[in-house]
Amino acid sequence: MKTKFIVNISDLNHYFGEKKVRSQILFDINFNIKFGEIVIMTGPSGSGKTTLLTLIGGLRSVQEGSLQFLGQELSGASNEQLVKVRRHIGYIFQAHNLLDFLTARQNVQMSLELHKNISEWEARSKSEAILNAVKLENRVNYYPSDLSGGQKQRVAIARALVSHPKLVLADEPTAALDSKTGRDVVTLMQKLAKEQNCAILMVTHDNRILDIADRIIQMEDGYLVKEVCHLPNG
Numbered sequence: 001m002k003t004k005f006i007v008n009i010s011d012l013n014h015y016f017g018e019k020k021v022r023s024q025i026l027f028d029i030n031f032n033i034k035f036g037e038i039v040i041m042t043g044p045s046g047s048g049k050t051t052l053l054t055l056i057g058g059l060r061s062v063q064e065g066s067l068q069f070l071g072q073e074l075s076g077a078s079n080e081q082l083v084k085v086r087r088h089i090g091y092i093f094q095a096h097n098l099l100d101f102l103t104a105r106q107n108v109q110m111s112l113e114l115h116k117n118i119s120e121w122e123a124r125s126k127s128e129a130i131l132n133a134v135k136l137e138n139r140v141n142y143y144p145s146d147l148s149g150g151q152k153q154r155v156a157i158a159r160a161l162v163s164h165p166k167l168v169l170a171d172e173p174t175a176a177l178d179s180k181t182g183r184d185v186v187t188l189m190q191k192l193a194k195e196q197n198c199a200i201l202m203v204t205h206d207n208r209i210l211d212i213a214d215r216i217i218q219m220e221d222g223y224l225v226k227e228v229c230h231l232p233n234g
């Protein structure tokens, strides 16, 4: 049966450490993400947001409970299966994580190189097109050190979206930006994601951007404590 959810989590628990120092970080998480939906996750520092994001992203192994991505169970998945899952996901982090020795285009193109059936010419032209979409057409050959914070974050958005992922995971993408630039960056993410029917799960402490969400969820001490649905302008 085809699932309407891109992510489907039930009774998920997670622990760090072993034996006596083992401590539980996530408790009984139940939550879904629909195709094309923008979900914002908030909550105090240390409440487990990044841990949950990395589990959903196939960047760490599920220990207890169920986490399905596109209907595929990630609990007990092999490394190979996790690598395949990651191809459907774009990642955007606070510190943009661009490679300094590659130009804007090369940084974007790198993420297409995971997709082996794309020729170099095609990868290059797709990369230039998406840099165009984030209004960096005149910065294609610039290195990250010659770009502003907002421009770097736009390259990171282009890199995350160039392969048309089903889901983008963003961890505080506006943290290093002033409020206007931060706003522009998330508006752009929202626009591109809606065009591509790509879901976004974004961790943020930035109250000024909450209105771009279809849904807001809140973490506290490892629990998902609150969910606000159907915002008026979501």
Ligand SMILES: Nc1ncnc2c1ncn2[C@@H]1O[C@H](COP(=O)(O)OP(=O)(O)OP(=O)(O)O)[C@@H](O)[C@H]1O
Residues within 6 Å of the ligand: 016, 017, 025, 043, 044, 045, 046, 047, 048, 049, 050, 051, 052
């Ligand atoms: N690799 C690790 N080993 C042990 N404990 C960890 C590890 N990673 C995170 N933790 C602990 O797990 C808890 C949740 O951390 P997490 O980074 O998920 O929180 P967060 O809500 O994303 O915080 P922040 O908003 O500060 O980024 C914290 O108490 C943290 O110290």
